[in-house]
Amino acid sequence: MTGFGNGTRRNPRSRGRMGSGxxxxxxxxGIIGLVCAVAGxxxxxxxxxxxxxxxxxLAMGRRWTGSRRVMALVALILGAIDTLAAVLWTFF
Numbered sequence: 001m002t003g004f005g006n007g008t009r010r011n012p013r014s015r016g017r018m019g020s021g022x023x024x025x026x027x028x029x030g031i032i033g034l035v036c037a038v039a040g041x042x043x044x045x046x047x048x049x050x051x052x053x054x055x056x057x058l059a060m061g062r063r064w065t066g067s068r069r070v071m072a073l074v075a076l077i078l079g080a081i082d083t084l085a086a087v088l089w090t091f092f
Contacts, residue, residue, distance in 0.1 A: 029056075029058050033059060033071075033072065033076070036052040040086070041078075
């Protein structure tokens, strides 16, 4: 029991425990990237493809090594394929 207002659960999203608390987390960026990559195959691939690549890259933590999230990696790869297909479709 912590008495006199010195509780341990005062601010659960403090900077030291879970990051800054501002901005989307990696799972959300992975989902956004995956949705943009899939939607980019059907419409506006030249716009949605690079968005998917950026969201996938940010969701992976801006690095290639270490533990990767599968959804972020899929978003990155599909976004790159989507962008390449849209560029080829535009010029050929």
